[in-house]
Amino acid sequence: MQKKDRRIPEETVRRLSLYLRTLRFMENKGVQVISSERLTKHLNITGAQARKDLTYFGSFGQPGVGYNVNRLRKKIEEILGLDHSWNVILVGCGKLGAALLAYPGFRRFGFRITAAFDNNPDKVGRTIGKVPIITDQKMEEFIRKNDVKVAIITAPAEAAQEIARRLAESGISAILNFAPRYLVIPEKIQIKSVDMAMELESLVYYLKNH
Amino acid sequence: MQKKDRRIPEETVRRLSLYLRTLRFMENKGVQVISSERLTKHLNITGAQARKDLTYFGSFGQPGVGYNVNRLRKKIEEILGLDHSWNVILVGCGKLGAALLAYPGFRRFGFRITAAFDNNPDKVGRTIGKVPIITDQKMEEFIRKNDVKVAIITAPAEAAQEIARRLAESGISAILNFAPRYLVIPEKIQIKSVDMAMELESLVYYLKNH
DNA sequence: TGATGTGAATAACTTCACAGCG
DNA sequence: CGCTGTGAAGTTATTCACATCA
Incomplete structure (x- = not known):
């Protein structure tokens, strides 16, 4: 899952959990695409931080558009190991x-x-x-x-x-x-x-x- | 309490709370003096880290000896604002x-x-x-x-x-x-x-x- | 001798800034 | 045009190493 041998900051993992909460909320509301700025708006986190966090694990967004909410939600669940119970x-x-x-x-x-x-x-x-x-x-x-x-x-x-x-x-x-x-x-x-x-x-x- | 205008890392405050727990435990057991190494032994924290954390707020130890458990406990309680209810x-x-x-x-x-x-x-x-x-x-x-x-x-x-x-x-x-x-x-x-x-x-x- | 207190060195994390791409 | 992805720069935190003092 995780790219090469790059070390993942502990805080990054914690934030992933926060993004997940927002993504689940947004998905429930029917939102399909979200930008890094909007993803982090109410979390006291900058968009740049979220983008950096995510790139530790891959490229999940679409330049000029943003992230597909459903896809990113699933990706993060997979990263955290929440894709099974x-x-x-x-x-x-x-x-x-x-x-x-x-x-x-x-x-x-x-x-x-x-x-x-x-x-x-x-x-x-x-x-x-x-x-x-x-x-x-x-x-x-x-x-x-x-x-x-x-x-x-x-x-x-x-x-x-x-x-x-x-x-x-x-x-x-x-x-x-x-x-x-x-x-x-x-x-x-x-x-x-x-x-x-x-x-x-x-x-x-x-x-x-x- | 806090020295001049030095910014205190958030993690330092959190660790202060951990030191406090150890100090209370030690004081209960009758321990009177403790070194930074022993204070942090079971906390996954280095002695140097504890010394650095404490010096943000003053000099509470005695070179060559260590910290007086009771005095340091009271000091940290005062720093955290726990000296009243x-x-x-x-x-x-x-x-x-x-x-x-x-x-x-x-x-x-x-x-x-x-x-x-x-x-x-x-x-x-x-x-x-x-x-x-x-x-x-x-x-x-x-x-x-x-x-x-x-x-x-x-x-x-x-x-x-x-x-x-x-x-x-x-x-x-x-x-x-x-x-x-x-x-x-x-x-x-x-x-x-x-x-x-x-x-x-x-x-x-x-x-x-x- | 032994442990503190602390600058200096290192490491880790965050923000910036922008190239690149849809 | 807008937003991602990402090196580079900047900032913050941790560790090192040692002078210092009881």
Whole structure:
């Protein structure tokens, strides 16, 4: 997919996701062609930036015209690996876990949460939004049997490291972590952490200094 | 706080938050002094980077020794504006909103969610984790009366823009947005958006390409 | 000796500016 | 004519390397 051995800036990948959101919105509205300027108008990104981002992966536009919305949407989905669906599991069925299980945004775009795990016997056996809650003792087995590659951790901070270790050992390749803890995992596993208190912390900094 | 007119990289502010997490952890464990290398060991950040980040704001370390954990923790809290507590409101009491209301991480570090708003009469009047749910018609009034400066949006995407507009008009200075929509707001208002589907999207990209 | 603080060097990212093409 | 694609220029961020000080 990616051109030669050029390194892709991490920010470029993140922006691709943003373009995708706009493209889906536009496609829904029936827009067929879009310029780089219009694509980025409401994203605090310049048109030049979008063009540069896209050329890391190929030439998808038509000079003098713009980008075909449907084609570019599909291209970006292909680049990101969203052209097929992903089996995802979620570990930790507290309030945040339950909220994510019910979140429509995942399912809509190719992420299918197939099972949730918890160590609380009261929760095991129930379902949240059609997703069954399974005892965490069966987690490894489930991962192997169903070839799961992506996991979301919504367990308490104290439990997160041990869960991550077990996930890594069972063959998970990517983790989205919501526990406010740095997780030590093998290099080859992709991880991204979302720490909501941290987001607020950097936000208020700018309150003082602007 | 900030030295002269030097511009602070956005990433520096974000890292400050990370250092803070480590420092709090270390302080709890009774560690009194820490080197830049140890501070960043589990953060994928180099010691040099941390030292550079910190010198934007002053000289807090002792050559040959390191940083006093307690002193540096307080300094960073002061830099970020966490040396006093912030009144925060939350708008949209769906599952995610409810999860955040119950999230202990906010309260622990100086963020006090004082009220939640919703337009659903069935929810209004109830409380979630001691936070009262108020009709969104009284939102503006509440913000003004209580001098609220920070708001969290956990409403559906369709409603987010209108809510943001109303928040902006009532004098809110910072918004943490969980709705997957770009929000148009006055320049002077700080905004940070967390889009969980987007996080997953960029995560799976690296699955394909590493 | 050991770790900070910091200019200088390097690397990474973004913007500019325009040739080229439909 | 308008907009893409892209080298070149400009800007910003990170790493290096070492003087300095306890």
